[in-house]
Amino acid sequence: MAEELLKIIDLEVSVDGVKILKGLSLRIKSGEVHAIMGRNGSGKSTLAFVLMGHPAYEITKGSVTFRGKPLEELNVFERARAGMFLSFQYPQAIPGVQVGKFLRKSVQAVRGSAAGSAREFRTELNQAMESLGVDRSFLSRYVNDGFSGGEKKRLEILQMLLLHPQLVILDETDSGLDIDALRTVAEGINEAAKTAGCLVITHYQRLLDYVKPDFVHIMLDGKLVKSGGAELALEVERQGYEWIEAEVA
Amino acid sequence: MGKDEARDAVGDYRYGFHDPENAVIKFDKGISEQVVRDISALKNEPEWMTEIRVKAYHHYVERPMPDWGNMGLLNSIDFDAVTYFLKSSSGTAKDWDDVPEDIKNTFDRLGIPDAEQKWLGGVTAQYESEAVYHSIREDLEKQGVLFYDMDSGLREHEDIVREYFCSVIPYSDNKFSALNTAVWSGGSFIYVPKGVHVELPVQAYFRINSENMGQFERTLIIADEGSSIQYVEGCTAPTFSTDSLHSAVVELIAMKGATIRYTTIQNWSTNVYNLVTKRGVAYENATIEWIDGNIGSKLTMKYPSVILRGEGAHAEVISVAYSGEGQHQDAGSKVIHLAANTTSNVLSKSISKNGGRSSYRGLVKVSPKAHNCKINVVCDALLLDENSRSDTYPTMEVANSSCRVEHEASVSKVSGDQLFYLMSRGHSEAEAMGMIINGFFEPFTRELPMEYAVELNRLLEIEMEGAIG
Numbered sequence: 001m002a003e004e005l006l007k008i009i010d011l012e013v014s015v016d017g018v019k020i021l022k023g024l025s026l027r028i029k030s031g032e033v034h035a036i037m038g039r040n041g042s043g044k045s046t047l048a049f050v051l052m053g054h055p056a057y058e059i060t061k062g063s064v065t066f067r068g069k070p071l072e073e074l075n076v077f078e079r080a081r082a083g084m085f086l087s088f089q090y091p092q093a094i095p096g097v098q099v100g101k102f103l104r105k106s107v108q109a110v111r112g113s114a115a116g117s118a119r120e121f122r123t124e125l126n127q128a129m130e131s132l133g134v135d136r137s138f139l140s141r142y143v144n145d146g147f148s149g150g151e152k153k154r155l156e157i158l159q160m161l162l163l164h165p166q167l168v169i170l171d172e173t174d175s176g177l178d179i180d181a182l183r184t185v186a187e188g189i190n191e192a193a194k195t196a197g198c199l200v201i202t203h204y205q206r207l208l209d210y211v212k213p214d215f216v217h218i219m220l221d222g223k224l225v226k227s228g229g230a231e232l233a234l235e236v237e238r239q240g241y242e243w244i245e246a247e248v249a
Numbered sequence: 250m251g252k253d254e255a256r257d258a259v260g261d262y263r264y265g266f267h268d269p270e271n272a273v274i275k276f277d278k279g280i281s282e283q284v285v286r287d288i289s290a291l292k293n294e295p296e297w298m299t300e301i302r303v304k305a306y307h308h309y310v311e312r313p314m315p316d317w318g319n320m321g322l323l324n325s326i327d328f329d330a331v332t333y334f335l336k337s338s339s340g341t342a343k344d345w346d347d348v349p350e351d352i353k354n355t356f357d358r359l360g361i362p363d364a365e366q367k368w369l370g371g372v373t374a375q376y377e378s379e380a381v382y383h384s385i386r387e388d389l390e391k392q393g394v395l396f397y398d399m400d401s402g403l404r405e406h407e408d409i410v411r412e413y414f415c416s417v418i419p420y421s422d423n424k425f426s427a428l429n430t431a432v433w434s435g436g437s438f439i440y441v442p443k444g445v446h447v448e449l450p451v452q453a454y455f456r457i458n459s460e461n462m463g464q465f466e467r468t469l470i471i472a473d474e475g476s477s478i479q480y481v482e483g484c485t486a487p488t489f490s491t492d493s494l495h496s497a498v499v500e501l502i503a504m505k506g507a508t509i510r511y512t513t514i515q516n517w518s519t520n521v522y523n524l525v526t527k528r529g530v531a532y533e534n535a536t537i538e539w540i541d542g543n544i545g546s547k548l549t550m551k552y553p554s555v556i557l558r559g560e561g562a563h564a565e566v567i568s569v570a571y572s573g574e575g576q577h578q579d580a581g582s583k584v585i586h587l588a589a590n591t592t593s594n595v596l597s598k599s600i601s602k603n604g605g606r607s608s609y610r611g612l613v614k615v616s617p618k619a620h621n622c623k624i625n626v627v628c629d630a631l632l633l634d635e636n637s638r639s640d641t642y643p644t645m646e647v648a649n650s651s652c653r654v655e656h657e658a659s660v661s662k663v664s665g666d667q668l669f670y671l672m673s674r675g676h677s678e679a680e681a682m683g684m685i686i687n688g689f690f691e692p693f694t695r696e697l698p699m700e701y702a703v704e705l706n707r708l709l710e711i712e713m714e715g716a717i718g
Contacts, residue, residue, distance in 0.1 A: 015636070052673050076672035077680075085673075094669035096688025102674075105684075109675030142688070159674065 149176030267487030500527030526547025533559030572605030
């Protein structure tokens with residue numbers, strides 16, 4: 001039976017004293033792909049950041065557990081080591097730190113003793129880079145420094161593949177990608193979704209043409225107001241969010 | 250390596266140990282004309298050297314303290330408490346086994362003989378005032394490369410030393426160059442013959458082991474036409490409750506088409522005043538590169554300089570400074586363009602933490618005759634907290650309108666979003682901070698021999714471990 005990875009119950013979250021999430025509940029099992037759709041400002045990225053433990057986001061009510069462990073007991077890096085991964089909407093540049101070394105260090109940090117030898121790492125890295133169509137010259141560049149939007153997202157997905165996470169949170173991974181990049185990135189996500197639980201945050205249906213969600217949730221004003229299958233995303237694509245707003249009101 | 254393990258293995262300052270002081274000759278504290286004459290007599294020097302020493306001494310006495318920089322710290326130096334000469338070994342050994350046991354222990358702990366075997370063309374190890382060990386690879390010797398400690402250099406090649414000593418930095422240049430000229434002891438003397446390329450770096454290692462010690466080494470490197478050499482120096486000292494003084498003078502001469510790269514990793518303990526004058530002169534199409542890292546010391550004042558005297562000469566100064574609690578790194582560079590088509594590239598990076606202070610003090614000067622020069626100066630400062638301080642004092646005196654001058658300066662902080670990003674990849678806050686600052690210093694680190702680069706990165710990571718609980 002698939003393991004329950006993430007359990008969010010009645011979560012409320014504030015930033016600088018402003019309440020953004022207003023009672024959100026969600027459960028994700030391993031192997032499931034959940035998509036959260038909603039307009040800009042509905043609280044989607046807040047959910048991604050709070051799950052990963054960004055210090056600016058304060059949980060004021062409710063609970064979140066990852067594999068049965070309350071997340072508040074885990075620091076950001078401990079969440080990563082426990083198997084959570086966030087693909088950032090805006091990945092940070094770290095000048096002077098080479099991608100190759102960064103990937104190796106991160107794999108060692110996250111996977112610990114299971115990280116394998118330097119040679120095993122290289123083999124895995126080469127395969128992952130090939131599957132994402134990433135050039136070898138990538139490895140000697142500095143992390144996200146001077147990267148195009150598409151390059152940044154490919155590096156996020158490359159990290160996701162190498163870190164072997166159990167829960168993947170993808171925050172607007174499709175934004176800024178052309179159609180070819182979108183396809184390769186989606187293939188990467190599908191690869192990870194074979195074993196991991198996935199939470200795909202997006203405000204377009206576009207990515208969902210390639211990554212087929214098991215569940216689609218609509219977020220409005222800090223809450224998940226409607227859930228359904230993949231067809232719900234298509235419905236939103238056709239009709240927008242207004243009919244859902246009307247339904248809720 | 251885990252955090253505690255790292256600290257146990259290395260300590261906050263891993264070179265802070267000291268071995269028992271076993272002086273063969275130790276002068277009384279303080280300086281006088283007699284002390285200067287005694288040092289010269291002890292070394293059996295030619296009279297002209299004694300005379301320069303004495304003149305320099307008088308200049309030192311008369312010359313006021315600089316009225317700029319960190320005057321508070323400068324004026325707190327007790328020059329009467331300093332031991333100006335201390336000899337710990339009866340001679341300079343050519344064979345490591347002949348080095349006195351206690352001194353050998355010190356350098357073994359610093360990893361010197363190991364490094365020599367692995368990747369160096371020659372080594373000189375200075376303990377207090379004099380070199381205790383010196384060696385050069387046979388093939389270099391056969392090619393006519395002269396590599397001595399400075400005292401031996403003067404004995405063996407007096408004519409060359411006499412021609413170039415004080416030729417780039419006159420003793421009257423500043424108060425500390427005068428002091429050094431008066432009481433200098435040790436340092437390196439190198440002459441590379443025409444067309445000879447010394448592929449492996451030669452290294453000097455300077456160690457102060459006694460309390461209140463003053464170390465005044467003097468280095469002179471001459472690269473004859475079309476030759477090249479890389480020189481690397483490292484320095485450490487024990488952590489004492491009272492201060493020590495290190496005041497070196499380094500003169501470089503790069504003849505037509507020659508290249509000298511001079512790399513320093515200054516890692517004195519934080520009770521050492523480090524007041525150093527370094528300058529090179531580059532003739533036609535010659536290159537002088539200063540790769541200068543300042544990690545330790547209480548106060549460093551050091552501005553490696555290049556005088557571009559011949560057409561087409563090039564200067565490269567890449568420096569980093571790290572200032573932690575109680576430290577002030579007042580560092581920078583000077584480039585003087587005297588000839589046409591000369592180029593210079595200055596990159597300075599500093600990190601200040603826990604109330605530390607970093608200052609960049611730079612001068613670029615272009616003479617009216619120096620047409621078509623290209624000058625590029627970049628200064629980046631990184632502040633790790635609110636209590637730390639960074640200042641930039643750039644001076645540009647350009648008397649020629651055909652030059653292209655570029656100058657950029659930036660001050661930044663480590664952003665919470667960068668830390669969050671790295672931590673989300675499984676790195677603790679200290680590890681994330683270590684990655685960011687190692688990345689910041691990377692343009693410097695990549696210029697170092699690999700062993701030094703690894704050591705420097707580890708050093709900075711440990712600094713970060715100490716910073717974040």
